[in-house]
Amino acid sequence: DSGVTQTPKHLITATGQRVTLRCSPRSGDLSVYWYQQSLDQGLQFLIQYYNGEERAKGNILERFSAQQFPDLHSELNLSSLELGDSALYFCASSPTGQRGGPETQYFGPGTRLLVL
């Protein structure tokens, strides 16, 4: 158990809908990362937050957004869902996210999203 939690575990919804995925980082970790894992694209970085501020952006669609709250949990919002958004969404956390060198990222169990 990495200490990173994600809810819900599974989500089934319809095209055009909006969902929110939640992530709680390890105790004390300030940085949260979101990744999307799909069968054809592999693991793709979406977005990173550090202590409430957006730190880096990857291949995140405009229909997707995220935020990190004062208690450091993060939410990933996916809207106008399409069939192709079906994937496993992971969050990861690391201690500081500061510019001192790479830190190990610890992954949550993921949320499996199925868009029908």
Next chain:
Amino acid sequence: AQRVTQPEKLLSVFKGAPVELKCNYSYSGSPELFWYVQYSRQRLQLLLRHISRESIKGFTADLNKGETSFHLKKPFAQEEDSAMYYCALAPNSGNTPLVFGKGTRLSVIA
């Protein structure tokens, strides 16, 4: 641009045979390399990172800067090693997201 290449999608070996999962990277600086393992589409677990030089579950990996490789090796494969293995890179210039390879599925046959 940073890139990680894992040339094999699937690798099948017999139990007790040696295993080598290949990973090549493209990065102009001095990167930090990681291997993560994923069992049955569960969470990714850190297997090892090159800076720690640890051996986890019998796996080792050596960073070869000349060949820009970070191959994962184990002398004797076990059935419980069957999983998806991802090589990842992080630039050493700051704490930035990981760049993952596409992964290699290791299947150990009894």
